Amino acid sequence: MTIMNKFRVALAVAALTFTTATASMAQTAAPLKIGYTSVEYVLSQMPESKQIESQLKDYSTQLKNQLDAKAAEFRTKGEAYQKGAATMTDVVRTDKERELQNMQQSIQEFQQNAENSLQQKQQALLKPALDKLQKNIDAVAEENGFTYILNSDGASPVLLHGPKEGDVSDLILKKMGITPGAAQAAPKVTTPAATTAATPAAPTKTKTKSKK
Template structure:
């Protein structure tokens, strides 16, 4: 009985090893740098200009609010010695309210800029995603990894030259999109 159990266990281990080896052979991992693809897309220049214009408008609005706040502070400092304690207290509360409004405006501007960036770049990322899917399917890849974060930090720190030549699909994705260097 012990020999039969050992034989069954050996057969099971052998089949498991074959299945594992087969699964490893079938797994193909490619990688792509979407930021590089995005930078090469012809629409990117126009989008960058639109984002820059939008950001400049928001910055001008914030600068105006900042100047208004600074002017109010200067006016308060000039009259602080000649107004009553009660009026001084009210003016300080008003200045604190203006400062809070300025901080809220800064946060809102950052959110609006980020939202505008997503609105403009979203369709391009969808195009890139579709091209990645098509290239991955053509090459029979199981997974495709992003080589960098949105900040440009590298995720894949090393790939042999042979692996890079074979599985870096960045150029193929650009070709799929009709973007050429």
């Protein structure tokens, strides 16, 4: 299926869902009023945003420091192995190679766990802010008579087009006592620098003749 066809299918599904919801509302003879907002934009204006970003940065730095320490130890032992391999017995050399391979595997596992840990940390930090946002979205919808409020964010937003007067982002911010337009960066899920470091390669077995 081509990209265009996938897009058309997605639009068809969205249209079906929207039509069904509209028909349901029509049955109750209630007026249909739709608004939309950028969750990312609203979050970026909230005071919690800077705190979340700072905490995520600190946590990412902790992960990076731990990985750097593991990588430094691996390099030190790897260099020692390369220098002394020629004089090692077969048993010692095999033991050193196994140790380095285990260390390399441990570093790779740490990288994967660090990525998951950072994402979980961000979700935990964002939850109170998202709960607060949802509460104020509900309040704005009720006070201004909106039947639905859609999210315009993402690569495949629910909203594909809408009039400016339907954008309730600033109303939500004002509801929280925030002046719209403050220059802040929205917290985003990012892979920590710690987890992007290249994993050192385990030394290959040397062919140097050993002493018996």
